[in-house]
Amino acid sequence: MPDILQIKNVSKKYSNHVALNDVSLNVAEKAVFGLLGPNGAGKTSLIRIINQITGPDSGEIFFKGEKLTQKHVERIGYLPEERGLYKKMSVGDQVLYLAQLKGLSKAEAKKRLTFWFEKFEMQSWWKKKIEELSKGMQQKVQFIVTVIHEPELLILDEPFSGFDPINAQLIKNEILELRKKGATVIFSTHNMGSVEELCDNIALINKSEKILDGSVKEIRKANRTNTYKITFKGNLLGFTNALWTGGEILEKHTEDEIHSVTLKLSNGVTGSQLLQAILPICEIHSFNELIPSMNDIFIMKVNQGNDAVGTQSNYTE
Numbered sequence: 001m002p003d004i005l006q007i008k009n010v011s012k013k014y015s016n017h018v019a020l021n022d023v024s025l026n027v028a029e030k031a032v033f034g035l036l037g038p039n040g041a042g043k044t045s046l047i048r049i050i051n052q053i054t055g056p057d058s059g060e061i062f063f064k065g066e067k068l069t070q071k072h073v074e075r076i077g078y079l080p081e082e083r084g085l086y087k088k089m090s091v092g093d094q095v096l097y098l099a100q101l102k103g104l105s106k107a108e109a110k111k112r113l114t115f116w117f118e119k120f121e122m123q124s125w126w127k128k129k130i131e132e133l134s135k136g137m138q139q140k141v142q143f144i145v146t147v148i149h150e151p152e153l154l155i156l157d158e159p160f161s162g163f164d165p166i167n168a169q170l171i172k173n174e175i176l177e178l179r180k181k182g183a184t185v186i187f188s189t190h191n192m193g194s195v196e197e198l199c200d201n202i203a204l205i206n207k208s209e210k211i212l213d214g215s216v217k218e219i220r221k222a223n224r225t226n227t228y229k230i231t232f233k234g235n236l237l238g239f240t241n242a243l244w245t246g247g248e249i250l251e252k253h254t255e256d257e258i259h260s261v262t263l264k265l266s267n268g269v270t271g272s273q274l275l276q277a278i279l280p281i282c283e284i285h286s287f288n289e290l291i292p293s294m295n296d297i298f299i300m301k302v303n304q305g306n307d308a309v310g311t312q313s314n315y316t317e
Contacts, residue, residue, distance in 0.1 A: 022209070031185075079157060156186070
């Protein structure tokens with residue numbers, strides 16, 4: 001897939017704070033892209049630059065091969081983390097007003113809003129004031145306003161904040177449906193489960209710099225630790241002896257004559273070789289490689305980055 005967005009060497013500084021330092025990344029068309037990082041890492045600064053709310057101090061951004069300008073904003077839908085609805089206005093008046101701001105005629109706006117309100121079972125909300133709605137209900141309204149003009153690029157900052165699990169799943173399903181229809185979605189979240197469930201690719205930003213990017217599948221594979229969990233019936237001592245020096249047992253547990261062992265292979269031993277070694281001496285019930293989750297990788301990479309900064313500072317006068 002070609003890239004809808006190319007971010008090249010973007011830097012941004014506020015007073016004495018560096019928000020982004022030489023960040024480059026590409027976002028493929030018709031994909032879901034996770035923009036990850038701890039609080040204060042620089043994610044929101046980058047999102048604001050993409051939306052032309054602020055400009056970079058240096059670097060360039062290209063939208064479908066053209067240098068990003070204000071004219072491209074109408075092709076972007078942005079759901080900010082800090083919500084921006086008028087609390088005293090009725091839901092119906094507000095969504096009609098905002099839809100028309102995005103270039104829709106009143107008739108077309110009503111048509112599209114009717115579709116979304118029926119889809120989300122919100123018909124009875126039309127005359128309610130925003131302040132009468134829960135945070136999750138307000139989120140639904142703002143999500144609809146974000147997608148109503150059918151943008152090519154959707155940027156969602158913490159889109160699941162305030163939602164119960166049922167409505168969070170509803171929004172996840174809509175994100176996948178929008179991608180299926182041709183939209184590209186960038187979303188920033190701290191929910192690593194959602195990243196694994198939704199994202200094709202991610203970029204991880206920490207302390208203003210990109211420290212990791214790529215496909216979720218490839219990143220997880222690249223961070224494998226050669227750790228396995230095996231459940232079996234048989235002689236535990238015989239199992240341990242079969243390992244020789246090829247593996248270190250990290251955890252073990254026995255219940256009803258079923259042994260559960262977590263071990264880390266070493267000395268170049270592969271999972272296939274381990275399986276061949278233990279098959280003759282035990283009855284295997286399960287054999288699984290424990291591949292790190294995105295949550296594990298997120299924590300590991302951020303901590304590595306923080307340790308590197310700390311180590312560097314020890315040698316800086």
